[in-house]
Amino acid sequence: MVDSTVLENPPVPRHERTADMTVTPVPFTFTRDGDRLVGNLFLPAGDPTAVVITTGPLTSVKEQAAGVYAAALAERGFAALAFDHRTFGESEGIPRQLEDPLGKAADISAAVTAVQADPRLAGKPVVAVGVCAGGGYMARAVADDTRIRAFAGVAGVYPDGSGADPAVLARGRAARELRESTGEILSIPAVAADNGDVAMPLTEAYEYYGTPRGAVPNYTNAFAVESYEHTPGFDAQEAAARLTVPFLLVHSAHALVPPWARAFYTAVTTPKSDLWLNSQGQIDFYDDPTLIAPAADAAAAFFTKAIG
Template sequence: MTARTEPFTFHIGQDRLAGVLHLPATIPTAAVVTTGPLTSVKEQATGAYARALAERGFAALAFDHRTFGESEGEPRQFENPLGKADDIRAAVTALTADERTRELPVVAVGVCAGAGYMARAVADDPRIRAFAGIAGYYSDATAFPPDAAVLERGRAAEQRRRDTGVSETIPAVAEDAGDVAMPLREAYEYYGTPRGAVPNYTNGFAVQSLAYTGPFDAQAAAPRLSVPFLMVHSEHALAPALARKFFAAVPGTRAELWLESVGQIDFYDDSHLIDAATDAAAAHFRAGLDDPTHTLRPTAP
């Protein structure tokens, strides 16, 4: 199915957020709000999934969170999980008001860290009718509390910004790793090369983010999910044990699909993984909207 794109902008507070609405050729089944990996922008993983979902009959929004890409907000490159969950809820409000999508039910897709952020948003927002987490990183701050020195570094950086107005940043990725936000080699091979380094992307991470990412606990949202949940994961993606723990704690309708991947990052741009994940998500959303108590056939890990 052919899809087209149109600009989609909205506000949270005084900040203007920039997005792209991917639209199918036919009347959409639902509106999908997406969020993605650490430091990412709408032309990367969320754009790939939004485009694939539009090809499957959904109106899908990929947008730049506050402080990233074309969106406003300071300090730049500030990764704040709860702030991103607030952005998602603002996006839902915008989708329910926009003439292109206001008659549609809203469903949600989160990729990598975005699956944890989206879980929090879905748990807090009854307007979201179904949720799919793809290669999700479901952080567990209770079982794995943040390192005290890392937290202090983030808090010190935030205090310096308040005192001086200057925000300290480090690279998101680097070829030799080092002092970066994402030391995985496969992360550099995506964000640090033409494969993922799109013009709208900035290879940076505000150090004060460490005071917010470390304490964030995605697992706490699992028992509060009351809508149909689909988990798409891989044994080679990030933290499959945490994914299983999150899935087990979801009390309502749930389904899982385990795929074969090389690692985590190929979920961002491998067409075979994206197609399999979005086929499952599209079926999950349609079934959930028709019957919120539906059960998909799970694929055993």
């Protein structure tokens, strides 16, 4: 099954039409490798259709994009979990602000174990949403964890792991060695107005993370330099052919790296569908209702069909 849709003019957000706004967020904690991870579980008014695990962009926390999509899916009848990955936000783990794609995939699998053990969610299918960098992280998690029944990537970034700069990798390795020998953790800003030595040298990223628009109290504008041992060579593309569950791609020609998104989608061999929206860029997928609503509508319909 291959379905493809392009929306140049997204409809009025569903939550202004028919979605049930009665959503209850409750604290939800679990552990991975001895560290406590802290999340918010969004529960719909009625019996959940399924449980959605969400993960978000680089350096982000549960109150940002992951939480936005979790709440939107809960409005559409799903239980949905957004959580702070290990080393971020309220969750434990050191070095703080370590961006480790495979570590984040391991966090997702730990989250699946936790929701399946929760009596409120017993027997419910588990599905997944990854936003931005979280799309690539979730791809690896889903390819490696057969308990996840379907996957939607929203403005996902799906790197192929090629072209990693040896100098960047060496910088990350040196930061790790410094921490191991002295305990000192080197970090740089995640964003800055001048787009200098930062993790995300994008003006639109600063306009979100560096301003009240997205800089929630739980967010720390920092990126552990040690992350450069993990992020440059991360390969999400290899997971595409290994997916065994249905996949929904939600993207835009103006979002980050559409060729990666198209290559990933082409390599998926399971039932798949794609929805192309008309965004201004990448970051408006995090907080623009005219993008969030059609993406959440598409994911809800896709998941419902996928789990039968």
